[in-house]
Amino acid sequence: MLSARYNLIAGLAHLLSVTPDEEFADFAQTASPQLRRTAFLLCGNWHTAEDLVQTTLAKVFVSWRKIRRRDAVRAYAARTLVNTYLADKRSKRNSEFLTDRFPDRPVEPPAPETRMVVLGVLATLPPRARAVVVLRYWEDLSVDQVAAALGCSPGNVKSLSAGALGKLRAVLDEALTRDDPDERHPEERHDAKDTQHG
Numbered sequence: 001m002l003s004a005r006y007n008l009i010a011g012l013a014h015l016l017s018v019t020p021d022e023e024f025a026d027f028a029q030t031a032s033p034q035l036r037r038t039a040f041l042l043c044g045n046w047h048t049a050e051d052l053v054q055t056t057l058a059k060v061f062v063s064w065r066k067i068r069r070r071d072a073v074r075a076y077a078a079r080t081l082v083n084t085y086l087a088d089k090r091s092k093r094n095s096e097f098l099t100d101r102f103p104d105r106p107v108e109p110p111a112p113e114t115r116m117v118v119l120g121v122l123a124t125l126p127p128r129a130r131a132v133v134v135l136r137y138w139e140d141l142s143v144d145q146v147a148a149a150l151g152c153s154p155g156n157v158k159s160l161s162a163g164a165l166g167k168l169r170a171v172l173d174e175a176l177t178r179d180d181p182d183e184r185h186p187e188e189r190h191d192a193k194d195t196q197h198g
Contacts, residue, residue, distance in 0.1 A: 020064055020065055023064075024060075024061055024064045027060075027073060028057050028060075028061075031073075031074060031077055032053060032057070034074075035053045035056060035057075035077060035078070035081055036049055036050065036053050037138075038078065038081060038134060038138060038139060039052040039053050039056075039081060039085070041119075041122065041134045041138055042081075042082070042085045042127075042130060042131060042134055043085060044119060044122065044123045052081060052084055052085055052088070053081070055084050056077060056080045056081040056084050057077075059080050059084070060073070060076065060077050060080055063076075075145070075149075078135070078139055078141075078149065079148070079149040082131045082134075082135065082149055082150065083149075085127065085131065086127050086128065086131060086150075089127040090127075117172060118168075118172070121167075121168050121171045121172055122134075122168075124167070124171065125164050125167065125168075128150065128160060129160045129161075129163060129164040130164070131150060132146055132150070132157055132160045132161050132164060133161065133164050133165070133168070135149060135150075136157075136161055143157050143158060143161075
């Protein structure tokens with residue numbers, strides 16, 4: 001009993017002696033891997049993802065003493081990350097050429113991994129739609145939480161989510177069908193057999 005009380009007092013003393021800077025450093029160390037993975041799903045590039053995380057953590061650090069609920073820090077950091085990503089996309093929009101066609105692709109390997117296909121399809125989504133998909137289905141946030149993170153209505157989140165998922169399904173079905181030899185047209189399979197038999 002005395003040992004349990006001592007451990008409790010020692011634990012409380014440790015918490016009281018931890019400075020805000022040390023507390024933030026602990027948070028940054030534990031949260032960084034998840035933030036990096038989320039950032040990569042948003043931007044599709046590990047170097048850019050690292051930059052996004054560093055910028056996000058810098059913003060969280062500035063607000064650290066104002067965050068009253070420590071249990072809400074991860075949600076705050078995720079929201080900051082998405083807002084940083086969207087702001088970066090908006091700043092680059094003027095220099096980008098928008099098109100309704102996919103770029104010509106080089107010859108693809110015969111059986112690409114599903115993960116690479118998914119990342120490729122994610123890259124075709126507009127930034128806000130991509131953010132909705134990542135927050136809803138990677139971060140597992142509710143519609144209301146995503147709406148709060150993006151500063152829009154729940155209805156807008158549902159609309160963006162439905163459109164994005166429809167596009168993802170269509171492109172994924174096409175990609176997976178193209179790479180499945182059993183799904184080719186009969187004449188294509190026949191031609192392939194003729195080629196093999198010379």
